[in-house]
Amino acid sequence: MALKSTRFASNQRLQQAAKNSPPIRRGSSGQHVALVQQAFIDLGLGMAISTKKSGKADGVFGGETESRVWQFQARTGLSRDGVIGRETLEKLDELLPTNGPPPKPLPPAKMTHKINVHMRSIDNPTVPEFTQLKVMEDVFAQYFIRIDVLTGQSVGLTPGETLTLEIIDGACKWDQVSDEQKLLQNAGSKQGVGPNDVTVYFATVLRTNTKKNTTLQGCAGHEPTRPAVMIAASAIDKTTMAHEVCHVLLGSSFTPVHVDEDANLMCSAPVCTGNPAFLSVAQLNRVFASKLVHKLP
Ligand SMILES: [Zn+2]
Incomplete structure (x- = not known):
């Protein structure tokens, strides 16, 4: 399914990843990664290291981003692999409004x-x-x-x-x-x-x-x-x-x-x-x- 949210829809690399062809992994960098990092920030998952340099998401898929992908997957009931693929992008896309104010933060997670x-x-x-x-x-x-x-x-x-x-x-x-x-x-x-x-x-x-x-x-x-x-x-x-x-x-x-x-x-x-x-x-x-x-x- 193609991504619909305003912020993701026009990014080709994210649209490819939403079909798992191929998904986005640690080591990748660019605007596509920055968009996902910003989505995490808006959902209440802080990215202190990735925003340290300029105050903005740096677009570098390193350890912190991988860790946040894992957390997002865990909190939304997806399989936890730290990779941005179809499931993860569809879930993010669903939580991000197509228009209007930023999304609500994710509810607090329970200890497992x-x-x-x-x-x-x-x-x-x-x-x-x-x-x-x-x-x-x-x-x-x-x-x-x-x-x-x-x-x-x-x-x-x-x-x-x-x-x-x-x-x-x-x-x-x-x-x-x-x-x-x-x-x-x-x-x-x-x-x-x-x-x-x-x-x-x-x-x-x-x-x-x-x-x-x-x-x-x-x-x-x-x-x-x-x-x-x-x-x-x-x-x-x-x-x-x-x-x-x-x-x-x-x-x-x-x-x-x-x-x-x-x-x-x-x-x-x-x-x-x-x-x-x-x-x-x-x-x-x-x-x-x-x-x-x-x-x-
Ligand atoms: Zn040691």
Whole structure:
């Protein structure tokens, strides 16, 4: 069916995509992408990164746009692939008036999934636990995943443990932990911590290389049966907790795990700038397949 809304009707590329010949994907750019971005903005899906340069939709189909396509598809009951094809364009076309004022924003979405989190602290992080938590909530709320903090505890250590855990040595590896990392991840109560819950440990210093004195903001290394992350007190990135928890959700076999876009939650830059940071569709597919992401009734 040909697109009818005033803003889409005269764009040939959108008319082609509405017939899936071919659909529009990440990497595409031009007026056709800008029109869809503007439609998302008018429907209440913010595009902070795509409008950063000039204040207008930039027409570049990057990570943020892909993430918004996914969100739009999820909120309107379409299959979620992050690609602008027939279904997505027909739905957009239907919501956009042929004439007159901009459309009404989409109704707020319900949470469909949740992640159970426990927090254990042996030090005070530079970015407070609850600030990091709020950032994580905002990131995952975009994808209708709720964060349930089931328990939180400041862990009292013995003088010996305090000394040992002042600097936690160990490489950041998958499915294994060093003795000191293990000690940290066994500190504090395990009560109420289910096998498919994630525990976040706020530590002092995480050192991966004693000779070079290399330290980390965070690490998602944990024993296979005990999903956990560690966050250093010096971590300055507000997304550290969300980033490390996402590592756990993605699992050890997901590649590439870090991406170059600095607004993606899994950015490889020292500080991720997304607010809220977004995930790619490939990352989302894996996150939703994780046994740590529980479907809500
Ligand atoms: Zn990372």
